[in-house]
Amino acid sequence: MNTRTFFVCPAPPCPNGKLHLGHIGGVYLLTDLFVRFQRMRGHRAYHVTGADEHGTYMVVKARKLGRPIDEVAQLHIDEIMDCLRAMHIEPDVFIRTTDATHKQNSLKIFRELEAAGYIDVRDGHQLYCENCDEFVADSLAVGLCPACDASTDSNLCENCGLAQQHSKLRAPVHTSCGKPLSLRPIEQAVFDIPRMAAMLDDAIKGSEWDQTIQRKARAWLRDELRPLPMSRIFDRGVTLEAPAKIAGQTLMTWFEGLWCFETGIRLQCARDEVNYDTVMRDPDTRLLFFMGQDNRFYYTIGVTGSLLARGYPLPANHSIQDFYKLEGEKFSTSRDHALWADEVSRQVDPSVLRYALARIAKPFGTNNNDFQIGELIRSASHILAWESALRRDSLHSANVDGSGLTPAHDDIVQRYITAMDQVRFWNALDLIDEYFVATGFGTSPETWRPVHVSVFLSMLHPVMPVLAERYGNVFFGENWTPALGANATLLATPPRATAEFPPFGMPIADSFIRQYQSRFQRAVDAA
Structure with a gap:
């Protein structure tokens, strides 16, 4: 058996809060399981992730708290790491997207795509708040999805997975002031996915990806194919200095934020004193992404496209989970319908939590992930x-x-x-x-x-x-x-000792069960 190298990259969390059990179970625990398994098999396996600090969720949270964005980010990154450690999860590399190294790497990727002919500057539209006199993006604008009529932000519909276009979002309003938004014409960088659609479709068709994931990606390439915006007018993020027409705009976080995996892999390669390009093109190297359903589109189309366009292999696989539910309802921070990993792990043994959460994982699309x-x-x-x-x-x-x-x-x-x-x-x-x-x-x-x-x-x-x-x-x-x-x-010897420590699988404490039932107002049979 050849020794392989696995780079296992879960979607970077946005540091606007702690991690609840839905985050842990659907993404970071499964990453940890896979990394530990491959190491047990004798392979090199690295858990590479980071914090997406340039997302608009950070702006919303900082405005709500009335505190500087970077201060809020640091607070929640510390909480995120505490939640991971509480569940016995330790990333090998954790990249902050505000780090200079990541910004430089993101610009490098953009320039490589541009040199390969996949970046154009085209006319587009961006939502604008007349009341606040500012352009808005992502979660700063909410409206109705034109495909499924669900409430969505201006970037991606969590309900149906549609990548939103500002010009088609229905009834958009500004989350900061609640006022209706208008459209203004802008020039912006776009990723010319149509130019590589045939190559991308063939690669996905021949991959080992789950069939449901393949079908969704290929359906978009067949039915909804269009260039993807890569820049916008927004004052937080990785700033573009060229092309001149869009100088001062920032890269979309759905590209730049997710690219923290590449920054992290480059860092790990430097630690191991190996060449990044050599490792990534080695047939014994495997790149895998782990995520919830809301990240599917940009990983399977945007990130995958940015790899193929620069001559790198297709990701070996994607582990995608539907949103985890809590007693039949989606985890929700705003409704306090959530269990925080660091808090629960003090009341229930983390080994039991890990097993229980792992058992919830299901094939993508079954929508049956219920804690x-x-x-x-x-x-x-x-x-x-x-x-x-x-x-x-x-x-x-x-x-x-x-x-x-x-x-x-x-x-x-x-x-x-x-x-x-x-x-x-x-x-x-x-x-x-x-x-x-x-x-x-x-x-x-x-x-x-x-x-x-x-x-x-x-x-x-x-x-x-x-x-x-x-x-x-x-x-x-x-x-x-x-x-x-x-x-x-x-191992053909008698046991050296008997187990004299308390079992891990001790019954769940009655006090925790009562508190749980009261908090989530469920009549649950604890027998």
């Missing part, structure tokens, strides 16, 4: 059942079954590997259950099966690393490392 207290309770109980079986077996080590995996067991492991490689986490978690049943843990407490135990803990490791390492170290010593391959067959 429920009943499922959290069942997740804790499920984990406790695993732990109880492992503990029973470890108490009686008179008989040691030192055999390796049977073909049937190995088949489950190989299907697990395939599912994880293809970012089908729901299938991988089902295969962990299948493996547990097939090995008969807890049914023969007089026999210790070290290989079976080690492989089971290894399958758990990406989703619950702290739990897996704790049991692995107790049973096999501090040098235990998760492995799904042949080296696990060397």
Whole structure:
């Protein structure tokens, strides 16, 4: 097996608040699972993300608080990192889009696209507030989507995924003053996607992307193809000095903000003392993006197009999740319908939360990602059942079954590997259950099966690393490392110790359940 390099890049959060469990579960946890899995397989895997500080959400939040934008950004970046750490998630590279290095890299990408003939300056329109005497963009303007009639900002409809055009947004108003907006003609840079449409369509068609994701991207190329605006009149962001016609405009954050992945990969390559172009064009390098449904269009069309146009390979895959719900309703900060990762992890063990959130992941488009207290309770109980079986077996080590995996067991492991490689986490978690049943843990407490135990803990490791390492170290010593391959067959010794620490899957506290029910006004059966 060749050693591969994986750059795994979740969409950069906007630092206008903390991360709730919907953010964690749909994007950053799944990134962490994939990175840990690939490292366990012996590959180089890097978690690369950042903070999108140039988005209009930052302007809205700062105006609301009456504080400087950069001060608000720093506050929330600290909170975001606290939320990630609370869930045992540690990015390898975290890029702030306000950093000079990122701004320079974004301009470099823009110039490369321009040199390749994919940037034009064309006539366009931008929304303008006569009352406030300013051009507005993105979340500073809201209206009705011309495609689905849902409320949307002026950039992207979260309901149907349509990339908005200012000239077609219906009934637009300014979020700052609530007044209707007018249209003013401007010149702006555009990404000439039509020029590369055939190449992009062929690449997507031949990719390993999920079929639903492929269909949506190719449908846009077929039915809605148009150049994508890349610049606007807005005083925050990466400022363009050329072409002269648009000097002073800033790059759209849907390009510049997402390009933090490239800034981060370049930084990691510099750390490793390897050449960026060489690594990115290596057939053993894989680039993957993880995101919620609202980021799908600009990653699959805009970011992918900006890679192909400069001669880089297509992203190997995209992990896209529908918006996570909380008891049937979309997570909402404005309605206080949210659970914050740093707060909940102090009341529920992060290993249990990680497993429960991972179980919610579904194929994109099923729209069935619902966090429920009943499922959290069942997740804790499920984990406790695993732990109880492992503990029973470890108490009686008179008989040691030192055999390796049977073909049937190995088949489950190989299907697990395939599912994880293809970012089908729901299938991988089902295969962990299948493996547990097939090995008969807890049914023969007089026999210790070290290989079976080690492989089971290894399958758990990406989703619950702290739990897996704790049991692995107790049973096999501090040098235990998760492995799904042949080296696990060397572990033909009795357990070194029994697990004397409290189980991770302890029942969810009644106080948390009552608080949860009261806050979200749900009659949930906690039994």
